[in-house]
Amino acid sequence: MIRAIASVLRADAHGVTLDVPEWPAHRPGQFAMLSLDPHGLHLDPLLPRPMAVFRADGGRVEFRFHVVGRGTALLAALSPGDDLGVLGPLGNGFTAPAGSGGRAILVGGGTGTASLYEFAAQLGSRARVLLGGRTRGAILGLADFEALPVDLQFATEDGSSGHRGLVTELMAPEPGDEVFACGPTAMMDAAWRLAQAAGVPCHVSLESRMACGIGICLGCVVPTDQGFRYVCTDGPVFDAERLDWKGLP
Numbered sequence: 695m696i697r698a699i700a701s702v703l704r705a706d707a708h709g710v711t712l713d714v715p716e717w718p719a720h721r722p723g724q725f726a727m728l729s730l731d732p733h734g735l736h737l738d739p740l741l742p743r744p745m746a747v748f749r750a751d752g753g754r755v756e757f758r759f760h761v762v763g764r765g766t767a768l769l770a771a772l773s774p775g776d777d778l779g780v781l782g783p784l785g786n787g788f789t790a791p792a793g794s795g796g797r798a799i800l801v802g803g804g805t806g807t808a809s810l811y812e813f814a815a816q817l818g819s820r821a822r823v824l825l826g827g828r829t830r831g832a833i834l835g836l837a838d839f840e841a842l843p844v845d846l847q848f849a850t851e852d853g854s855s856g857h858r859g860l861v862t863e864l865m866a867p868e869p870g871d872e873v874f875a876c877g878p879t880a881m882m883d884a885a886w887r888l889a890q891a892a893g894v895p896c897h898v899s900l901e902s903r904m905a906c907g908i909g910i911c912l913g914c915v916v917p918t919d920q921g922f923r924y925v926c927t928d929g930p931v932f933d934a935e936r937l938d939w940k941g942l943p
């Protein structure tokens with residue numbers, strides 16, 4: 695893990711790319727805390743924002759987002775050469791299925807698609823990737839996913855790409871498969887129920903609100919069958935069967 699002040703290479707309403715020469719090796723599904731006030735000059739916003747590492751190539755580290763509030767609006771408004779605080783890589787990330795037989799079904803919804811890109815790239819033809827959004831334009835990283843050698847399908851609420859409806863309606867898990875999901879809680883809950891019905895493992899990456907990212911603030915805890923666990927340090931990826939789904943935000 696490193697704490698660094700990175701230089702912005704590019705930024706727009708869909709993401710930010712940073713130059714972080716000291717960025718270490720990381721696992722697909724890990725994240726970083728991005729601080730918009732790296733020099734502590736105005737303390738606004740006070741807290742960093744958690745973002746999945748979309749892709750990293752050496753010291754070139756990419757994040758993708760939708761603008762939903764002040765933090766992401768400020769990220770989108772950054773210019774090349776601006777400074778941004780980076781703490782990462784953080785969390786556990788995804789673990790590829792051990793066996794070689796079944797498929798890895800990756801299910802992403804909303805901003806959750808960002809944390810799946812590198813995992814899909816790592817799995818290649820073993821991955822069946824299902825991405826959902828309100829519209830085709832709302833699917834983060836869509837063109838990059840289309841360039842991967844994976845079995846890729848889309849679901850959109852308005853029918854602008856692929857299946858009209860919910861992304862989980864595409865899953866159809868079979869024995870031997872393993873499910874990996876990231877997105878809204880209701881979507882991951884539905885993915886877990888389908889995996890459970892098929893008797894296959896399901897891993898979900900949670901997007902709790904976070905203040906520190908390193909296990910200090912207690913802001914991210916979720917209930918599990920072993921008590922409360924930190925999303926930032928024990929997760930963000932959890933076995934779905936361990937979570938108390940009724941207690942998730």
Ligand SMILES: Cc1cc2nc3c(=O)[nH]c(=O)nc-3n(C[C@H](O)[C@H](O)[C@H](O)COP(=O)(O)OP(=O)(O)OC[C@H]3O[C@@H](n4cnc5c(N)ncnc54)[C@H](O)[C@@H]3O)c2cc1C
Binds near residue numbers: 902
């Ligand atoms: C491990 C992790 C990885 C993430 N990766 C990404 C990513 O790759 N791309 C991306 O776009 N977002 C990602 N998020 C979510 C992102 O951190 C938040 O959307 C962001 O912090 C919002 O900041 P803001 O200041 O723009 O919005 P705020 O003004 O803080 O909030 C705007 C709205 O978004 C809601 N919101 C804020 N944070 C969350 C959250 N964590 N979960 C659900 N709703 C939230 C608020 O309730 C509010 O309605 C990730 C979160 C986690 C924990």
Ligand code: FES
Binds near residue numbers: 906915
């Ligand atoms: S974000 Fe502070 S403990 Fe997890």
